[in-house]
Each structure stands twice: as structure tokens, then as C-alpha cells.
Amino acid sequence: MGYRLNKEQSNALFAKLSEKYDIYAPKRFPKQGRYSDTDVIKYDKVTSFDEVEYTEKSTYPMKEVLNPVHQTLFYFNDEDYHEAVKNLRPMLIIGRACDINAQKIQERIFLGNGFHEDAYYRRRHDMAKFVLMECNGGTDTCFCVSMNANKTDDYVFGLKFSENGLEIESKDAEFEPYFSEYEKEDFKVKFVEDNQLTVTPPVIPDKEVLNALKKHPMWKEYDARCISCGACTMACSTCTCFTTRDVVYTENADNGERRRVSASCQVAGFDQMAGQREMRPTAGDRMRYKVLHKFHAYDARFHEGPMCVGCGRCTDHCPQFIALSATVNKMSKAVEEIMKEQGKEC
Amino acid sequence: MNNDINVKALQRNCFRQSKVPGEFMLQMRVPGGVIPAKYLEVATHIAETWGDGNFHIGTRQTLDFPGIKYESIPAVNAYIQEYIEGVETELSGVDMNQIAHEPHEWDPKSGYPTIGARNVTACIGNVHCICGNINTQEMARKVEQLIFPSNYHIKVNVAGCPNDCIKANMCDFGIIGVAKIDFHPDRCIGCGACVRQCKAASTRVLMSGPNGLPIKDDCCCVGCGECVRVCPASAWTRNPKKFYRVILGGRTGRQTPRAGKMFLNWATEEVVLGVLKNWQKFSAWALDYKPVYLHGGHLIDRAGYHKFKEIILEGVELNPECQVAEQMFWAETEWRSNFNVKFPEDHLTAGPGSNNGGH
Numbered sequence A: 001m002g003y004r005l006n007k008e009q010s011n012a013l014f015a016k017l018s019e020k021y022d023i024y025a026p027k028r029f030p031k032q033g034r035y036s037d038t039d040v041i042k043y044d045k046v047t048s049f050d051e052v053e054y055t056e057k058s059t060y061p062m063k064e065v066l067n068p069v070h071q072t073l074f075y076f077n078d079e080d081y082h083e084a085v086k087n088l089r090p091m092l093i094i095g096r097a098c099d100i101n102a103q104k105i106q107e108r109i110f111l112g113n114g115f116h117e118d119a120y121y122r123r124r125h126d127m128a129k130f131v132l133m134e135c136n137g138g139t140d141t142c143f144c145v146s147m148n149a150n151k152t153d154d155y156v157f158g159l160k161f162s163e164n165g166l167e168i169e170s171k172d173a174e175f176e177p178y179f180s181e182y183e184k185e186d187f188k189v190k191f192v193e194d195n196q197l198t199v200t201p202p203v204i205p206d207k208e209v210l211n212a213l214k215k216h217p218m219w220k221e222y223d224a225r226c227i228s229c230g231a232c233t234m235a236c237s238t239c240t241c242f243t244t245r246d247v248v249y250t251e252n253a254d255n256g257e258r259r260r261v262s263a264s265c266q267v268a269g270f271d272q273m274a275g276q277r278e279m280r281p282t283a284g285d286r287m288r289y290k291v292l293h294k295f296h297a298y299d300a301r302f303h304e305g306p307m308c309v310g311c312g313r314c315t316d317h318c319p320q321f322i323a324l325s326a327t328v329n330k331m332s333k334a335v336e337e338i339m340k341e342q343g344k345e346c
Numbered sequence B: 001m002n003n004d005i006n007v008k009a010l011q012r013n014c015f016r017q018s019k020v021p022g023e024f025m026l027q028m029r030v031p032g033g034v035i036p037a038k039y040l041e042v043a044t045h046i047a048e049t050w051g052d053g054n055f056h057i058g059t060r061q062t063l064d065f066p067g068i069k070y071e072s073i074p075a076v077n078a079y080i081q082e083y084i085e086g087v088e089t090e091l092s093g094v095d096m097n098q099i100a101h102e103p104h105e106w107d108p109k110s111g112y113p114t115i116g117a118r119n120v121t122a123c124i125g126n127v128h129c130i131c132g133n134i135n136t137q138e139m140a141r142k143v144e145q146l147i148f149p150s151n152y153h154i155k156v157n158v159a160g161c162p163n164d165c166i167k168a169n170m171c172d173f174g175i176i177g178v179a180k181i182d183f184h185p186d187r188c189i190g191c192g193a194c195v196r197q198c199k200a201a202s203t204r205v206l207m208s209g210p211n212g213l214p215i216k217d218d219c220c221c222v223g224c225g226e227c228v229r230v231c232p233a234s235a236w237t238r239n240p241k242k243f244y245r246v247i248l249g250g251r252t253g254r255q256t257p258r259a260g261k262m263f264l265n266w267a268t269e270e271v272v273l274g275v276l277k278n279w280q281k282f283s284a285w286a287l288d289y290k291p292v293y294l295h296g297g298h299l300i301d302r303a304g305y306h307k308f309k310e311i312i313l314e315g316v317e318l319n320p321e322c323q324v325a326e327q328m329f330w331a332e333t334e335w336r337s338n339f340n341v342k343f344p345e346d347h348l349t350a351g352p353g354s355n356n357g358g359h
């Protein structure tokens, strides 16, 4: 079952949904881009159809809704502490198939990695439902199809945005009453079936190949090209790393709060240990770590494919034009070479 | 060569006297340093038909054609009508039928009516440059509308950011695009990139605070936007409102070269253009309403900064963020010590009954 809504009706629908839900969607922030007179698109609370940016991929990913860059965990003083429990309203998060699939990876890390669930993530996660936005075909940095992330079933209803309004695929019966007054139409959200870009992650069969890959000269290229800024991981839909920071209030240093703050494996110092030792001191080392984590280690641990949905945001946001897709394809070639050298079948 | 030539009249017509008798160099204005590439054909035609086959890229971003014979000047002037109308009227919105804001009919076949206000130069600005804060070309063209045609001399340079590649610090009226920077603490990951960049490439006003977030000494931030450029998380962003810094009284030259000093900080476009609009008025007053040719920067010296400020700010409503220099202490290079110490009757002055030193 589907519906067609004009602009006015679409705005009315958002207003109606907002009575019960906090709606999060990509929103354009004019002139807040890295370069002057460029924009940033990031997730934010919206209450109207008009606010949603649907023509262009967001600069920053959906993950910021459930795993904000800054999140206060607890407040403390010299004697006591109390947990920061926010009274969350139910959330609807609007995103494309890759975005929703990326949340599965976030969930795997926060809720399904070892014995402990992350309570802070759990709280937000349980309040959220996804609304699918039909993707308009993506850009030349997208490779969701290669990552098997172009389709999803995890949404309560689907939307196709256009300048005329919305077409709606009703899915979860709970939401049907919101739409039933509008014009009916046969509508189902279509998924992207092809990207311009194909990325073929390597199969790394054993430790010997892995060790040779770690030493492969291909990583040296990034010592010269990558500036270790971390923009790629900030834009990444699937990166989950954070650090904790104590924010101590200036008026009274006995009071403060502990926050968790996003962190980046690409920034120098990320892996610094006591004694100042860093395990990955060069940009090439850090690039190798990121790419192998996403395209080997994650799958080796969970057997669920790569820790990447092919959204291409890392490539879009890299100020040095380092394309992750090209890096992965280079790595696959390197693995082939290594296998040949070691007399193994590809 | 026995022509009787009025070289001063030709200079006003933008033909510069050559050391070769009877030859001149045409200087064509390029406001903001950008013109559609199609005009290169015009340039080729001029150089190959009337010039010596070359063109020189002028130090103020003009297109210069050396080796033009005196006899060819009327033909050249007729030919450049298309260029002047295309670049000045259409592209820059200049009213050619006025001089210094007074009605004055322009004969389209007569070439450039004045040379006083020099070509407005600009760096490439934010249409291309990753550092730029403003569209320098648009700004230069708006300035062109206010200062050209006019016999009063002024050199205006427009820089996209405080890196000042166009040397706004070295002209009479330098305009620099600056940005107010907004901080979004809830996006900062404490990576320190902005602190390092501000230190390495700008003013060292950022430091890492005790909570890992940057702290800024707001007083001395030059609004370059380098922190924005390097932030991986959009925790620093440029405020969408555009601001400008005006650097006054910079110059090169034989007598007293000096770098300009800050006149206005955090001025809006409206204020900058409002001030420039008064330039003709100031020049007219300073020269006692005589259309003599004098370097704009020297006029400010003669009038004194305070008098200049009074006239140039007349009727201009400053935006709330705008700061104005209370005093102006230029540091000239005095090739000869005590350069300014002279007999009182030799002092150059501005305004009614002024001493022009024989100019």
C-alpha cells in the first residue's frame, strides 16, 4: 500500500509525527562547509518536510543521532556521581539503505561485541525506528552494491522525496493511521541496483598473507598523501571509536562531567600508550590499520562481511582526495601479488 | 619622429609613454583580474595589428600592449570599444557616462576616459581558492563601479583572505575578506589540528584547553578560517555573514614606501563600499577641487588621518561589529633620515589653499 502527498500534506505529516516522535533527518547548514560558501549536510532534528535535504548525500553520517560526537555519560563532584539519563522521546531516523545498514554495524559493535552491552547506546537505540528514504542513485563515490548494503528491510515506512512532496510506502501497521487520509497510490521504494564504482575487497586466506600485506610497500604511498586529519572517520557511517573526556567546570574543579567523544584511528596519538609509545606512528600505518580493520578484521571476527557500507562519505570528505575505493582495490591487487609469490591459489 | 604629442592627455587615455619616441603602451583594465577568455582574441588582435606582437601582464593585472605607434591610437581606441563596454559596462556594471560621480558623456570611440583610479586588483578568491573567505571578483567589480571613471588616483586591491596574496597591505585601500568563526563545542573531537594550524600558519590564538577543546584568544584572531579548513568535524565554521578588513595607506614608490595599517576591522560590504563612495569627495576636498593628478596615499598624509577619517566616514553607518582605527601610525621607510623635516613653506598640505609642491 502506498500514498501520495503534496508538499503541504507532507509538511502536515511531519508536524503530526512530531507530536509523538523526534524526527531526525539530513539537513543542510548553509555556508558551514570546510571551504567558504560551501555547505554541510548533517543529521538534525526536523519538524517539517521542507527541512529535509534529500537531493544530496549528507556530509556526516546518520550515526551521529545514536552515537553523538559528544555524549555526557555521568556528572560527578568530589563525593558522588550520577548518570546522565536523558528522557528520550521516541525517534524516527530518516536515511537511505546504506545508512540503515550502517546502523547494523554500529549495533554489532555497541550491542553485540563481547559480553557487555553499551547501556548508553542501548537506550537510544531502543527508542529509534528507521524510515527509509529512496536513494536517488548516489554519486561516483558510492559502492553500496559491492558492499551488499544497497537494500534493507529494517524500516517502518518508506519515503520518496521530491519537490512535489512525498510518496509513501506504508510498511509497519502502526504508522498506517498517519497516512490513511491521503491519496492512495501503488508505491514501493526502489533500491539502487548499480553503482558506477565496484570495489572488490580481498580474501586474505591466512596469517602469512596478512603479515606480508602489512609489510607491503603500498601503504608507504599514504605517508606522503594522508595528513592524518581523521575527516574520513568523522564522515564514516560505520566507524565507532570514541574516547572519554572529563570536562571539569571552571568555576569549581570538583565538579564536572564525563563524556564520550568520537575519536579517530587516523589521528596521531590515538594509540599512544603509557610511555608515549605509538603502535602506528606513520600515516601509512594508520591507513593500513583502518582499511584492514574494515575489510578484514571485522569480518574475521563476526563473519558478516566488511565493516563498510560503501556510502563513500570518507572519500567525499577527505581533503587530500584519497579514495577508499581505490585503496581497497590496490590492496586486493597486493594480496594477489603476495599469493602468487607465496605460491598460493587466488 | 617630429610629432607634437600631448603625453599627459594620452596618459589619461591609458596610453603610457615609451622610451621609444612616438610609441606608447596601452593599459586595459581588468577589474578583479578576471575576464572571459574570449577577450584574449581581442588582446591578440591589438598586439599583432598595432603593437609589437607581445602583451605584458601589468603589475596591476592590466593587459598592456607596448609598441603602439602614436598614429595608431585612434584606430586602437575605436577597436577597444567592444572590450570597454563588455568588461566595464556589462561585466562590472560601470556607468561610463560620468567622471567621479558627475555626469560626463563618454565617446565610445575615444578609449578610456580616465586613468586616475587604477585597475582594481584581486586574488582569485573563494571562487577557486581553498583559503578564500570572499568572492573577490564580485567585490572588485562593485569597487570599480564606485571609483571608475575618475581622475582621482586610488589603488584598491582585494584579497580573499588574510594570506593577502594580492598585497592589500601594500596599496592605498586594501580590502581583505575575513570570517567570524563560530565554534560548535558539541562537535569537537579535541584532535588539536586547529591549534597546530593556527600556530603554524596564522596567529597562535588557539590553545588546547584543559578539557581538550581549543580555547581562543578572540582579540587577535585574524579571521583567516584556517581552523575551519583543517577541522575534520566542522566544529569550527565560518559565520555566514561576510566581513572585511580595510588596510589603509600602503604603498611602494621612491619616496616613502610603507605597509598599510588596519583602518577598519569586521566591516560589512555595505560599510566598505559606503566608505569608498566617499573617496571622490575626500580627494576633491584635499585637492581643493582642482583635477590635479596626485597619489591617493599622499593625499591622506597631507590631510592627516583624522581629517581623512572624518570625510571618508561621512554618512556611513557602521555595522555593530565594525571597529575603526582611532589613530594611524604608519612606519615609513625613510631612505633619507628626517625626511619630513623641512622649512614650513615646503610643507605639503590638503584642502582649501593647499600647497601642492608644484604639482
Ligand code: SF4
Binding pocket: A102, A232, A235, A236, A237, A238, A239, A294, A307, A308, A309, A310, A311, A312, A313, A314, A315, A324
Ligand atoms: S569506510 Fe567509507 S564507504 Fe565505508 S562506511 Fe565508512 S564512510 Fe562509508
Ligand code: SF4
Binding pocket: A225, A226, A227, A228, A229, A230, A231, A232, A233, A266, A317, A318, A319, A320, A321, A322
Ligand atoms: S585519508 Fe584523507 S581524510 Fe582520512 S586521515 Fe588521511 S587525509 Fe584525512
Ligand code: SF4
Binding pocket: B123, B124, B125, B126, B129, B130, B131, B132, B133, B159, B160, B161, B162, B163, B164, B165, B166
Ligand atoms: S589571499 Fe587568500 S584567498 Fe586569495 S589567493 Fe591568497 S590564500 Fe587564496
Ligand code: SF4
Binding pocket: B181, B197, B198, B202, B203, B204, B205, B206, B216, B220, B221, B222, B223, B224, B225, B226, B227, B228
Ligand atoms: S580564524 Fe582565527 S583562530 Fe582560526 S586559524 Fe585563523 S587566526 Fe586562528
Ligand code: SF4
Binding pocket: B187, B188, B189, B190, B191, B192, B193, B194, B195, B213, B214, B230, B231, B232, B233, B234, B235, B236
Ligand atoms: S580541529 Fe576541530 S575537532 Fe580538532 S580540536 Fe580543533 S575544533 Fe576540535
